[in-house]
Amino acid sequence: xxxxxxxxxxxxxxxxxEEAFNAFIGDRFSSLDVDRDGCLSYAEMLRDxxxxxxxxxxxxxxxxxxxxxxxxxxxxxxxQFDHDANGSVDLEEFKAETRRMMLAVADDLGFLxxxxxxxxxxxxxxxxxxxxxxxxx
Numbered sequence: 001x002x003x004x005x006x007x008x009x010x011x012x013x014x015x016x017x018e019e020a021f022n023a024f025i026g027d028r029f030s031s032l033d034v035d036r037d038g039c040l041s042y043a044e045m046l047r048d049x050x051x052x053x054x055x056x057x058x059x060x061x062x063x064x065x066x067x068x069x070x071x072x073x074x075x076x077x078x079x080q081f082d083h084d085a086n087g088s089v090d091l092e093e094f095k096a097e098t099r100r101m102m103l104a105v106a107d108d109l110g111f112l113x114x115x116x117x118x119x120x121x122x123x124x125x126x127x128x129x130x131x132x133x134x135x136x137x
Contacts, residue, residue: 015130
């Protein structure tokens with residue numbers, strides 16, 4: 001983990017950079033597609049969804065959420081990605097929903113920079129790295 005400074009332009013720039021965005025999405029999708037069938041099942045996505053720790057922390061303090069509530073949250077997140085409701089997520093669905101969610105995050109951040117603790121292989125960390133590379137060039 002690292003502490004980084006970013007704003008909405010950092011995220012939007014990464015999403016709009018088709019080459020960088022598609023490379024990240026392709027790599028992430030491949031790492032999740034354990035059985036290599038070209039689709040993500042709920043079980044394959046669950047590990048990544050659990051990494052979001054949506055309900056497991058409260059202002060950085062670990063809490064024990066209700067397992068049924070957690071299952072409902074992860075299930076609803078999976079449904080957001082499964083656009084055609086066939087029970088699996090293909091690369092295009094994964095790409096489209098990740099794009100939509102990241103642009104929503106960017107919209108919520110606004111133009112003022114914020115400091116965030118980011119996981120090393122996260123979307124936001126990759127967006128920051130891309131921006132730093134462009135500034136250095």
